[in-house]
Amino acid sequence: MTPERLREIYGDVHERAAAKVIHAFDAHCRQFIEHSSFLILATSDGDTLDISPKGDPAGFVTVESDTTLLLPDRPGNNRIDSLTNILAHPNVALLFLIPTVDETLRVNGTAEISEDPALRAQFQVNGRRPKTVLRITADEIYTHCGKAPMRGGLWKPESWPSQRPVATLLEMLRDHTAIPQDRTDQDAVDHLYRSTLY
Structure with a gap:
């Protein structure tokens, strides 16, 4: 080409x-x-x-x-x-x-x-x-x-998935790094974000 x-x-x-x-x-x-x-x-x-x-x-x-x-x-x-x-x-x-x-x-x-x-x-x-x-x-x-x-459909809510279609961040990190996680649910991710946002 x-x-x-x-x-x-x-x-x-x-x-x-x-x-x-x-x-x-x-x-x-x-x-x-x-x-x-x-x-x-x-x-x-x-x-x-x-x-x-x-x-x-x-x-x-x-x-x-x-x-x-x-x-x-x-x-x-x-x-x-x-x-x-x-x-x-x-x-x-x-x-x-x-x-x-x-x-x-x-x-x-x-x-x-x-x-x-x-x-x-x-x-x-x-x-x-x-x-x-x-x-x-x-x-x-x-x-x-x-x-x-x-x-x-980036800004069209009707095209958005009704539920999260992928694993949580901590689940992905656990599998990508082989480092154990105490919790992998979305509540744990949300807590991590809130505590480190700024």
Whole structure:
């Protein structure tokens, strides 16, 4: 397969799609980020790829300037895959989502990790500051059409499963790691989440 063959298969890019990339956060982008409560962060160490979900109340990402964003790093499992990737290879991509909105916002750029106390204090929740904050400098910013969420029924409750269709997190961890778990029911998972959310 070649780029030329792909273009032959798919045809020319739509004019608006080709022209929609901007390089600064305008009013529409700022509004989208202000209302987003969830994003996907993609990073790479130069060889392998990684994606990581990030979520908080709407507006948890701050538009610092026309070209920079601030993203707090909340407590997780301490693998810090995204952060070590950024140290090796600062290129990142973000996909912002807003519940009930089919369209998404994409940002491609570079990131740096800050442990500045004043910066961390801006994102304090329940008396706890994030250990680090990402400062992301955007190179490309653009909207993405809503066809994929529409096809997947992402925001249509009538298409959601009536019961959890997969094992609990602790059941999966038990089987993936061979480390025994005292409890594996969803109540145990919910307790774990509540105690480590911030």
